[in-house]
Each structure stands twice: as C-alpha cells, then as structure tokens.
Amino acid sequence: MPEPSQPPALRPVPPVSPPDTPLYQQIAQALAQLIHGGTLKAGQRLPSVRETSVAHGVSISTALQAYRQLEEQGLVQARPKAGYFVRRPQRIAQPGLSAPPQRSFLVERQTRSEGFAMLHQPGDRASFGGFAPEQSTLFDEERLRVAIGRASRVHRHSLTEYNKADAGRPALRQAVARRALHLGCALDAAHIVITASCTQAVSLCLRAVTQPGDVVALESPTFFGYLDLIESLGLRVLEIPTHPATGLSLPALELALDTQPVKAVLAAPTLSNPLGSVMPMNAKQKLVKLLAQRRVPLIEDVVFNDLLAGDERRKAAKSFDTDGNVMVCGSFAKTLTPGIRLGWVEAGRWRDSVASHKRLQGAATPVVLEEALADLLNQGSYEAHLRRLTTYMNQRRNEARRLIAHHFPPGTKVSNPPSGDTLWLELAPDLSAMELFRRCATEGITFGPGEFFTATDRYRHCLRLNFSGPWTTLEMQALARIGEIARQMLQENPEKKRA
Incomplete structure (x- = not known):
C-alpha cells in the first residue's frame, strides 16, 4: 500500500525576486513556483504556517501573509482545522450560484496553533471574533x-x-x-x-x-x-x-x-x-x-x-x-x-x-x-439558568451598543437582536472592514470582517462583533478603539467621509 501523501519538508529556497521584495512575497513566489512546476500537487497539504516561519527564519505573521497572498492568487485554499492545501482547478459555477467559497480567515478559520498564532501573542489583547462562550462565570x-x-x-x-x-x-x-x-x-x-x-x-x-x-x-x-x-x-x-x-x-x-x-x-x-x-x-x-x-x-x-x-x-x-x-x-x-x-x-x-x-x-x-x-x-x-444567561448577555450587548454609538463613525448601523451574543455593524459603504481588521490586529484587537460571512463580494463594509468572551474594562476600551480607528480611516479619505 502506498504511503499517505505528506507535506514536503520545507527548506529555504533561493529568492526568485529582487532583494528589496518583502519577505512574504519572496516566500509566496517560491511556493508558487513549486505549485506551477508540479512539485506541490493539487490537493496536497502545504507545510504549516509555523513550519514555514521556522524554515525561512521569519515571524508567523509574515508566513501567514505569504499563504494569504497565495490564497488571493487562487493557488491554495485553507481548510478548517487542517491547514493550507494546493487548490484544485476551479469549476465553472452556474449563473447566480457561487463556487465553493474560497476565503481567507485570519482568526477562526485556521487551526488554533496556526491561524490564532498571530493573535495570541504575549500581552493584553481583546477578541470579538469568537463563536462560543469562553467565560467560566x-x-x-x-x-x-x-x-x-x-x-x-x-x-x-x-x-x-x-x-x-x-x-x-x-x-x-x-x-x-x-x-x-x-x-x-x-x-x-x-x-x-x-x-x-x-x-x-x-x-x-x-x-x-x-x-x-x-x-x-x-x-x-x-x-x-x-x-x-x-x-x-x-x-x-x-x-x-x-x-x-x-x-x-x-x-x-x-x-x-x-x-x-x-x-x-x-x-x-x-x-x-x-x-x-x-x-x-x-x-x-x-x-x-x-x-x-x-x-x-x-x-x-x-x-x-x-x-x-x-x-x-x-x-x-x-x-x-x-x-x-x-x-x-x-x-x-x-x-x-x-x-x-x-x-x-x-x-x-x-x-x-x-x-x-x-x-x-x-x-x-x-x-x-x-x-x-x-x-x-x-x-x-436549566430554565432558570437560561433566563439568567439571557439577561446577562442582553446587558452586555446593550453596553456594547452604547459604546458603538459613542465611538464609531456617525451613520454606523447596528443590529438590534432580541437575544444572543453578536452584533452586526454596517459602516460607510467605501470603508473596508478587512482593512479595519488589519489595523486593529496590529494592536491585538480582532473581530469578524463581513467578508467572512459570505461566499460573494458582499459585506466588505460590514463586521460582526461577538461578546461571548471576557467583558472587562479592557474589552470596552478595545471596542471603543475599533471605532476610533474607523474614524481615522474616514478622515484619511474625504470621499469615504462624505459617503
């Protein structure tokens, strides 16, 4: 019986671009050559982000950027709790339908040891990107x-x-x-x-x-x-x-x-x-x-x-x-x-x-x-517990809505669900939630950009906030900071501010 396919051992390869090319682009181009040349075949798992960072002597975030670029080029795809795989040739979808969604997740989509790595660095951080309650209280x-x-x-x-x-x-x-x-x-x-x-x-x-x-x-x-x-x-x-x-x-x-x-x-x-x-x-x-x-x-x-x-x-x-x-x-x-x-x-x-x-x-x-x-x-x-939990989450969600109204750009639209631990925000039409995410991530603050929740190009100016994790002064300050960064982005582009 043939041995199961394993990702090849990754060794640093000679740069295929000018020396001043960013490191993540050099890594991406090297891997792209291996894919185009057939060394890495369709469906084969790539080395993990951590293995790539060690092999090239770069940070995990740099290695993740390289894989993200390959994903944007349609060469690889991420699979939940599995890693990155060489993408198979895409089928042509019928009109009105999406092909199987190919999206880049920086928070939840990767395994905890890889995709979460750039978020779980030492120091205080706040995440609104969760999907399950995390508080023992x-x-x-x-x-x-x-x-x-x-x-x-x-x-x-x-x-x-x-x-x-x-x-x-x-x-x-x-x-x-x-x-x-x-x-x-x-x-x-x-x-x-x-x-x-x-x-x-x-x-x-x-x-x-x-x-x-x-x-x-x-x-x-x-x-x-x-x-x-x-x-x-x-x-x-x-x-x-x-x-x-x-x-x-x-x-x-x-x-x-x-x-x-x-x-x-x-x-x-x-x-x-x-x-x-x-x-x-x-x-x-x-x-x-x-x-x-x-x-x-x-x-x-x-x-x-x-x-x-x-x-x-x-x-x-x-x-x-x-x-x-x-x-x-x-x-x-x-x-x-x-x-x-x-x-x-x-x-x-x-x-x-x-x-x-x-x-x-x-x-x-x-x-x-x-x-x-x-x-x-x-x-x-159990029913009494449900009533307490619902009341607690409603109070938390209402506090978050007040912070959003005070700190986010004027005109921001916020959902008002009757219960639950999430809020959906709609920002100015030309404001990129993914760019907002990237800027917030540099300060250790994360959330779910709208692009995560569709297989199309909709919701680029939307985001989801999840409040199932800790809710302390740190999280409240982080939520306010997201709004402040969104305001700064509008000020950088007057056209977005007028939108």
Whole structure:
C-alpha cells in the first residue's frame, strides 16, 4: 500500500525576486513556483504556517501573509482545522450560484496553533471574533464537575470500551426529546441521533440529502462555519437575502427555488448568526410549507433558540413539520457548557440515512459525556439558568451598543437582536472592514470582517462583533478603539467621509 501523501519538508529556497521584495512575497513566489512546476500537487497539504516561519527564519505573521497572498492568487485554499492545501482547478459555477467559497480567515478559520498564532501573542489583547462562550462565570463549573464525576463512576466500564449505541445513549436522547418540547417539537427519542457537535449534525444532514456539486440555499450573511462545511463537501452556495429583524426572505427563496436546482435549505430561523434575526412564527410556518411542497429538505439549526427562553419566538420551524421534511439540529454548547460539544439531530424522513452516515464515519460519542449531559439537562435548574444567561448577555450587548454609538463613525448601523451574543455593524459603504481588521490586529484587537460571512463580494463594509468572551474594562476600551480607528480611516479619505 502506498504511503499517505505528506507535506514536503520545507527548506529555504533561493529568492526568485529582487532583494528589496518583502519577505512574504519572496516566500509566496517560491511556493508558487513549486505549485506551477508540479512539485506541490493539487490537493496536497502545504507545510504549516509555523513550519514555514521556522524554515525561512521569519515571524508567523509574515508566513501567514505569504499563504494569504497565495490564497488571493487562487493557488491554495485553507481548510478548517487542517491547514493550507494546493487548490484544485476551479469549476465553472452556474449563473447566480457561487463556487465553493474560497476565503481567507485570519482568526477562526485556521487551526488554533496556526491561524490564532498571530493573535495570541504575549500581552493584553481583546477578541470579538469568537463563536462560543469562553467565560467560566457564565456557567456552573461545580455542577458540571459533579455530573461528569458521577457519570464516570456509574459508567466507568465505558472508558475501556467502544460505545455500541451508534445513535447515542437512551438517557441523552430522551433528555433531548424533553428539551425539544420547549421548542414546540414532539420528537421521538428513538429517532434522535447524538453527534459530536451541532456542526457535525448539519454535516450528516447535508451528506444525507446532497451530492458533490449540488446547490444549498442559505441565509446571507451566514455563519462562516456553514460556508467552510459546504466547501468541504464539494457543494455550491446560493445566498438568500436576509432581513436583520425578520430573517430569511421568503419571496427571494421562492424565486430561487423556481430558477435554481436547490437540493437543500440550511438556515437558523431563530437568532441567525451573524444577524441575530428571528423569523416571525407565521413566516416559519410558511417556510416549512413552501419547502414541503417542493420536496426540498430544510436543515434547521436551533442552537441559539434557548436564548429566547420565555419568548414564543423560541419555537422552532420543525414544530410545523408534519411529513418529516425538516431536519432539526442543535446542541447545548452555547447555553449549558461549551466544554461538552455534543450535538443532536432529528432528521425526519432521512433519520436512517443520517444514522448510517454517522456509523460509517466511526463518529461514536463518549458515553461518560453523554450521560453527564443527560444528567445536567434533567436537573430542574436549566430554565432558570437560561433566563439568567439571557439577561446577562442582553446587558452586555446593550453596553456594547452604547459604546458603538459613542465611538464609531456617525451613520454606523447596528443590529438590534432580541437575544444572543453578536452584533452586526454596517459602516460607510467605501470603508473596508478587512482593512479595519488589519489595523486593529496590529494592536491585538480582532473581530469578524463581513467578508467572512459570505461566499460573494458582499459585506466588505460590514463586521460582526461577538461578546461571548471576557467583558472587562479592557474589552470596552478595545471596542471603543475599533471605532476610533474607523474614524481615522474616514478622515484619511474625504470621499469615504462624505459617503
């Protein structure tokens, strides 16, 4: 059997450009020659950013700049938690569709050891680019420790055995079914599949209903993790306009279904990421009916629904499903404990296919964590915890909105979601959020530029701020500083200031 393909050992190569050419360009040109010459072949993984920096005696940020330039030239692509790969020849997309998205992530898209390296340098820094709660003060660590300890004692033999329950432990599936009642869903626990995360649940659903090259419709802007996932599966994106308050545009979706070969719709009708929009209940019902008539499956992400505890809008679109056309996916990583990233899916008509895909991938989930999570969900304090968490995040988000109003350029538009931990900002049309990001990054301040949340060239003047991390005076000062730098950029270009 041939040895698996490994990235070649990277050695410094003679410069192929004048001595005064920036180092990152020299490295990029050297690697480009290896790609064009066939030494680095399509689909092959490149050496890591850290390996490149060591081999050439440059900083990680310089090596990352070189890879970014190669990505902009269409020679390489970044894959989440995998690294950089030589890009295969791009297929021609149908009119109105995007090709699999090829974007450059400086914050979340790279592995923690590489992409985060230029951000996690010594010294005080502030990040608004997160995607999961990071503060222990938001969660009860002691209760979590006790639950895991209890599960470890009761199910200690599982630590030395494979989990034979492919779909997940009955206790957790039953707990998920009970929790789904708060979403308006009467789910059969026997039809629920436990997954390693909500993202894996969505992935299993996509695998069950699509083939490489198929078209998936989703909200625009959308969660960048969706775009990464769709790219990794060889699917194409069709972005549907989304209102910051009322969510996915049903007329636009209907037009897309009439004119494009849409095989699935992936959406978060409740507290979409990054807008935080919530579709009205009648719109959710119309969405389910529209897709059922077209026999197009809806993959619904309900990971944030519980942040609307006590609000009727918490109800999932799945609650209107009568023929199994909605595949609902969720987890409790955003509301109960980020440390247990177990997800779940009830896939309707495709439940057997989803269970089969999980089994074929060998993606068994740990018994101890499943039992511990079931224990936590069955405790009567979860709803009270949700109300406290929602109140806390709303206070934090309102504080951020006040800082933005005071420090950001006049005319900056800010979303006003009913709950959640993100805000979406729209700056002056000619102000580049990516350039703002680069300037802020030099001061150790990061956020999500709008380009991260689309497979097109939209939202270049937009950005997402996430407040799930620490929230201290340092973060408040950093948020004000982003606004100050944006003001400086406008002052540098009078035309942008007038826009």
